Amino acid sequence: MSIGLFHTRLNISNGLLGAPVLTLDLLVNTVTKQVSGIASVFVATWPTVNFRARVWGDYSEAKLTSSVENHLILTLEGSPSGPLSQIAETFHLRGILGADWASGFVDYRYQEQGQWHVVRHAAVSQASTQPVQPPHHVQPLYAVAIQQAQTSGDLAQLKSVVSQGEQQLAHAGTLRSALDQLNAEIARLEAR
Known part of the structure; x- marks a missing residue:
């Protein structure tokens, strides 16, 4: 694990066709054990979802009794405009990650159009942190x-x-x- 401040991007999905895919784009402060960033939930099937929230939270290190490695207990909250806003929270996440921030499982819920959607035991994998380059300039046809x-x-x-x-x-x-x-x-x- 990195020391200080680092960026990580995580993809979270239960692998089912049409299930929500959560992407966490996080900035991790290992000194204060604070985390902040953006959560994006995408569902490609009807009804489509394109949810976004600013997230914040913390993590703690834990050694599970059945394992020799340390794990991370991650807790995140989120809303459309951040932690100091008066807007109600629309995102919650609890999970256990590997110490390398590259694997684990989480439970999360998000509020879309006034309704809470719950996803349980979704697998975590690390995504590329390289910016995605759009393909060549798209030119409209007339x-x-x-x-x-x-x-x-x-x-x-x-x-x-x-x-x-x-x-x-x-x-x-x-x-x-x-x-x-x-x-x-x-x-x-x-x-x-």
Whole structure:
């Protein structure tokens, strides 16, 4: 275990398909044994959940009778705006972690849309603390806007949409022929 102040990111899930996945992004102070950070719960199935709370708490070291290693007893509370806020707490967690902060089991509950959801005995694993780089810049396509402009016969709108598409897709050679076809369509409409 690190001494002083360190960052850790934990993924917590019971492994069931469609079950909530909790991510804890924590800053740990080993001198005061205080923890703070962000808790995010994500559920991909209906009804989807995208819960976030600022969390704070502490941990203590414990030696379990059946083990030769030390374990950590972690306790966290959370709310949308932090520990000094007057907003009611919406997150609670209790768990036992390995001394390396990379394994263990927790029970937690979170309040989403006025209803408490409880998750018991979810497994802890360490997640990468490297920032996730988004894929290349996403460029919108204008098919719907072009189709609407074509059906309405609004030549100015069609030119504007095609111009925006040309600017954004200047480096995308594979879509160049589609733009050429649209420009030909504009020329045909102008010739009328």
